[in-house]
Amino acid sequence: MLYQIIVFAPLIGALIAGLGAPRIGEKPSMVITTVLLMLSAVLSWIAFFSVTGGDGGTTVELFRWMDVGGFKANWSLKIDSLTAVMLVVVNTVSALVHLYSWGYMEEDPSKPRFFAYLSLFTFAMLMLVTADNFIQMFFGWEGVGLASYLLIGFWYKKPSANDAAIKAFITNRVGDVGLALGVMTIFLVFGSVNFETVFTAIKTNQDGVRDLVLPFLGMEFNAIELIAFLLFVGAMGKSAQFILHVWLPDAMEGPTPVSALIHAATMVTAGVFLVCRAYPIYEFAPTTAAFVAVLGGFTAFFAATVGLVQNDIKRVIAYSTCSQLGYMFFAAGLGAYNAAMFHLFTHAFFKALLFLGAGSVIHALHHQQDMRKMGGIWKVIPVTYIVMIIGTLAITGVGIPGTGNFGFAGFASKDLIIESAYDAGHAGVTAGAFAFWAGIVAALMTSFYSWRLIFMTFHGKHRGPKKYLDQAHESPLVMTIPLILLAIGAAFAGFFFYKSFAYNAHDFWGHALPMGHAEYGDGNLYAAAGGDVAKDSGGHHDYPLWVLWAPFIVSALGFVMAWFTYIYNNGTEKRIASEGGPIYKFLLNKWYIDELYNATIVRGTKWLGDVFWKIGDIKIIDRFGPNGVAAAAMAGAKRLSKIQSGYLYHYAFIMLIGVAAIIGLVLRSIGG
Numbered sequence: 125m126l127y128q129i130i131v132f133a134p135l136i137g138a139l140i141a142g143l144g145a146p147r148i149g150e151k152p153s154m155v156i157t158t159v160l161l162m163l164s165a166v167l168s169w170i171a172f173f174s175v176t177g178g179d180g181g182t183t184v185e186l187f188r189w190m191d192v193g194g195f196k197a198n199w200s201l202k203i204d205s206l207t208a209v210m211l212v213v214v215n216t217v218s219a220l221v222h223l224y225s226w227g228y229m230e231e232d233p234s235k236p237r238f239f240a241y242l243s244l245f246t247f248a249m250l251m252l253v254t255a256d257n258f259i260q261m262f263f264g265w266e267g268v269g270l271a272s273y274l275l276i277g278f279w280y281k282k283p284s285a286n287d288a289a290i291k292a293f294i295t296n297r298v299g300d301v302g303l304a305l306g307v308m309t310i311f312l313v314f315g316s317v318n319f320e321t322v323f324t325a326i327k328t329n330q331d332g333v334r335d336l337v338l339p340f341l342g343m344e345f346n347a348i349e350l351i352a353f354l355l356f357v358g359a360m361g362k363s364a365q366f367i368l369h370v371w372l373p374d375a376m377e378g379p380t381p382v383s384a385l386i387h388a389a390t391m392v393t394a395g396v397f398l399v400c401r402a403y404p405i406y407e408f409a410p411t412t413a414a415f416v417a418v419l420g421g422f423t424a425f426f427a428a429t430v431g432l433v434q435n436d437i438k439r440v441i442a443y444s445t446c447s448q449l450g451y452m453f454f455a456a457g458l459g460a461y462n463a464a465m466f467h468l469f470t471h472a473f474f475k476a477l478l479f480l481g482a483g484s485v486i487h488a489l490h491h492q493q494d495m496r497k498m499g500g501i502w503k504v505i506p507v508t509y510i511v512m513i514i515g516t517l518a519i520t521g522v523g524i525p526g527t528g529n530f531g532f533a534g535f536a537s538k539d540l541i542i543e544s545a546y547d548a549g550h551a552g553v554t555a556g557a558f559a560f561w562a563g564i565v566a567a568l569m570t571s572f573y574s575w576r577l578i579f580m581t582f583h584g585k586h587r588g589p590k591k592y593l594d595q596a597h598e599s600p601l602v603m604t605i606p607l608i609l610l611a612i613g614a615a616f617a618g619f620f621f622y623k624s625f626a627y628n629a630h631d632f633w634g635h636a637l638p639m640g641h642a643e644y645g646d647g648n649l650y651a652a653a654g655g656d657v658a659k660d661s662g663g664h665h666d667y668p669l670w671v672l673w674a675p676f677i678v679s680a681l682g683f684v685m686a687w688f689t690y691i692y693n694n695g696t697e698k699r700i701a702s703e704g705g706p707i708y709k710f711l712l713n714k715w716y717i718d719e720l721y722n723a724t725i726v727r728g729t730k731w732l733g734d735v736f737w738k739i740g741d742i743k744i745i746d747r748f749g750p751n752g753v754a755a756a757a758m759a760g761a762k763r764l765s766k767i768q769s770g771y772l773y774h775y776a777f778i779m780l781i782g783v784a785a786i787i788g789l790v791l792r793s794i795g796g
Contacts, residue, residue, distance in 0.1 A: 201233030299361015306354030380483030420453030473613030536618025571682025
């Protein structure tokens with residue numbers, strides 16, 4: 125019953141709060157959802173240590189879900205190390221967000237609905253990560269999309285919130301088309317959607333499946349490459365990779381706890397989880413794997429450039445999320461699945477911390493989100509300031525190079541990714557070399573915009589209304605306790621879990637992830653280049669000193685640049701006054717990607733819709749179809765109605781005409 129409770133407790137809370145709030149009241153709804161999430165979180169940690177400590181996991185079959193001909197899919201809970209990590213991430217962050225929301229949403233009149241949405245989202249995410257087949261995963265995938273739509277548009281009376289919710293929903297549907305096609309192709313090729321059946325067939329090359337060629341869009345592709353690419357299209361949408369990233373920054377229109385839960389620690393990591401769960405597919409799809417690595421590296425770079433100039437505190441952190449997801453994807457694309465999952469794990473702590481810390485700042489400054497109108501508040505909200513510093517140290521990867529884990533959480537996981545990329549590049553993998561340098565440059569920019577946020581928000585003179593500064597105060601305990609707990613994770617998660625995730629791979633991961641190139645497919649980028657990505661019990665590689673120190677040096681350089689730009693000699697005011705120029709505007713407008721979409725896809729779609737509506741529907745279908753028939757019937761009826769004059773002699777005359785016509789026909793027939 126352990127795993128059933130972990131998964132279904134949030135659903136029970138969502139149903140009680142969503143349907144029973146009018147009867148049981150506001151506070152009981154909040155208490156029930158929060159307590160049930162905390163129960164799931166505690167049990168998730170128990171399951172985590174049990175599974176990763178040698179238990180090996182299990183599969184709990186709930187019931188037969190679909191059984192149509194040869195198509196079978198059970199509703200089961202697949203529990204292994206990969207699932208256990210995600211259970212901890214999802215339920216821990218969700219429980220703390222529930223608790224934090226007691227303070228942040230205190231004045232909102234729709235708290236039961238908000239808490240019901242939070243719990244519903246958590247249940248959908250748990251369905252995704254515990255799936256043992258692609259159909260159940262797709263169910264959780266779509267459930268997360270629905271719940272995120274509801275949460276982003278929670279303040280539905282704000283037009284911007286509605287627009288952001290619709291934008292997120294539609295963008296994710298684009299990606300989900302790829303995912304759905306990928307699942308269909310999997311069933312076409314393997315006759316099953318069960319993970320074990322599909323992955324075993326690929327590993328053993330059952331019926332020569334690795335060499336199978338399929339037609340798609342008028343061309344022919346290797347079946348495994350096609351499946352891998354289609355699945356990744358879905359991952360691009362959910363995890364906000366370049367091209368399909370446009371929804372994530374706008375999703376900040378939702379309440380800040382939503383940003384921390386959905387767009388920092390859980391939903392956006394679903395794509396990374398998918399690639400890692402389906403690693404046997406990507407092992408034998410080297411072209412797609414290289415594409416994943418290159419796009420991930422480019423996303424890390426692109427999002428970091430945009431984060432340099434954003435002024436909304438939540439949007440800075442949102443673009444940071446895009447960038448960090450890029451790190452995870454290029455690690456997974458290069459076959460460093462353990463490194464990708466490690467960064468996913470640590471990122472959950474420090475990114476949720478930064479979002480909730482930003483929410484504490486917004487709460488203190490009367491809902492102000494523009495950093496240009498902040499400043500000088502570190503003494504007013506010292507707890508928030510300290511935990512935000514810890515989160516910044518974590519995301520910028522502060523630690524002692526060469527030690528592996530002696531530093532903040534982001535140091536351990538991000539450096540492992542960068543080292544893995546260097547391994548691949550050094551072994552001759554072009555995508556690895558590109559990802560390595562993209563990761564280094566992104567680390568420099570990450571440090572700059574992260575410390576820029578700290579300096580503009582907490583230091584210097586206050587640039588907003590003085591009355592808001594005078595009224596500002598530290599957040600209540602119900603908000604600061606989650607911040608402190610997340611700060612502990614951001615400080616120590618890398619130190620305590622580094623060896624488990626990175627080096628004791630056989631003991632920790634079991635069969636959930638590959639353990640060395642002996643288990644890699646011949647097409648894997650590392651195996652093809654003779655590399656060894658898992659770096660299991662064999663220990664560290666001997667890296668050149670410059671590789672070990674490069675992330676630390678660029679992070680330190682980013683700090684110095686931010687300090688000089690925004691602190692030295694009244695820097696913030698000078699920088700704000702000097703904002704402008706083509707490069708600044710280019711980055712501020714997010715490389716004009718939204719404008720490009722509006723000028724092409726959006727405008728083109730509207731034009732096409734108008735053609736189908738105004739010409740196809742109104743002028744053709746309606747005119748000659750229902751409206752045309754109705755108009756003809758009405759015109760005929762009007763003419764016939766003129767015969768109905770009400771005069772007897774008119775009717776007699778018509779009758780005589782009718783009799784004459786009949787007689788004429790009879791005589792004609794006789795004469796013939």
